Amino acid sequence: MAWKVGAAVSAALTMGIAVSVAQAPAPQRAAWRAEYRAPESIPFPESNPYSRVKAELGRRLFFDPILSGDRTRSCASCHQPDLAWTDGLRRALGRTGGDMEFHTPSLLNLAWQEGRFGWDGKFRDLEAVAFGPISAPGNMNLSAEEAVRRLSADPGYAAAFAGAFPDPAVTRERIEAALATFERLIVSAPAPFDAWVAGDEGAISEAAKRGFDLFNGRANCAACHSGWSFSDGSFHDVGVGRGEDVGRGRFVPTSQALQYAFKTPGLRELRGRAHFMHDGSLDSLAAVIDLYDRGGIDRPSRSSEIRPLNLSAAEKADILAFLDTLNAGAASSVAVADIPAAAPKP
Ligand code: HEC
Ligand code: HEC
DSSP: OTTHHHHHHHHHHHTTOOOOTTOOOHHHHHHHHHTTOOOSSOOOOTTSOOOHHHHHHHHHHHTOGGGSTTSOOOGGGTSBGGGTTBOSSSSOBOTTSSBOSSOOOOOTTGGGOOSOBSTTOOBSSSGGGTHHHHHOTTTTOOOHHHHHHHHHHOHHHHHHHHHHSSSOOOOHHHHHHHHHHHHTTBOOOOOHHHHHHTTOGGGSOHHHHHHHHHHHTTTOGGGTSOTTTTOOSOEEOOSOOOTTOOBGGGTOTTOGGGTTBEEOOOOTTGGGOOSBSTTOOBOSHHHHHHHHHHTSOOSTTSOTTOOOOOOOHHHHHHHHHHHHTTOOOTTTOSOBOOSOTTSOOO
């Protein structure tokens, strides 16, 4: 029975319930739904395999202001666990006040992200990020040499490094490895959407299901926000940046498609993540949907996947209802996963 939804639509009409014409046929929805199955374990690179002691060391470093010059900032000053690992600000706060260049991105589900890191891809891999903020004079303002010296001089850290690595030396590479191992454990908790993907039909509303159809269908969001973490890890101009704010284009000036291109963010736990976009220029999800509805700034670099959508108010509401199913909710909030099932025991 290929047109099951048709029957549901006429039943709903008989009952006087409004239905969106954008609803996808059941087989199509089922195929899309299968694309979002949650992974069973957290992937770790061969070059920096998981161990519990290394992750614990990384956790400690992440929350410790010892990594800032004047000992006032830690990674968690900006990547706050209860704000989906961002900071609630439009753009990050510089050390001496004033806005930094970018909005603080969430750190959820980075273990699944392949390719480069940072809004403009300035970081080669997750390990390479750490000393960006640590040694930036406008951010944590601590040189790698001083970081190594401080941690070596601290008996607690000296012991933790000795436990996590083959010998007790504290090095820049080991600080990076430990922080990245901890960061790969920052995984979003199962949300209503995941229960629906796993087969619980009642886990999300009919509005959210229509929003899911739009997300994958006419609104084309899944062209870039793909898979379980809702990011393709790639760079696109969706029509936001202006002027000198060229994103990936700064590093690849000859590529037209990479001018004003920024990395596709994942879409989990958006409820705690306002403001939005690399420059924090949009204050609400409704404003984000309006931007896509208009199609952003029309220019040669704009992605061919972006075009004006002419969504109705009901369709916009459906997409918002769908995005809301990606929140695990206040009770479970955002969890740092425990020891991943597939990880080798230390
Ligand atoms: C002042 C606030 C602030 C502090 C402190 C900070 N970050 Fe960030 N973080 C940001 C901003 C802003 C960006 C975006 C930078 C860019 O794209 O160039 C970012 C980007 C990142 C990314 C890339 C995420 C992605 O999706 O590509 C990672 C990983 C990260 N930070 C980890 C850390 C770690 C680890 C620390 C501590 C050593 C730290 N941050 C300290 C604000 C901060
Ligand atoms: C061509 C690829 C592409 C398509 C299609 C696309 N997005 Fe995006 N999305 C991105 C990129 C890239 C960004 C970051 C843009 C920036 O900061 O300038 C983004 C940002 C967002 C954000 C803000 C997240 C944050 O952390 O700031 C949301 C929410 C979002 N998109 C939802 C959607 C929805 C809903 C649709 C469909 C209506 C959609 N996107 C279509 C690539 C895409």
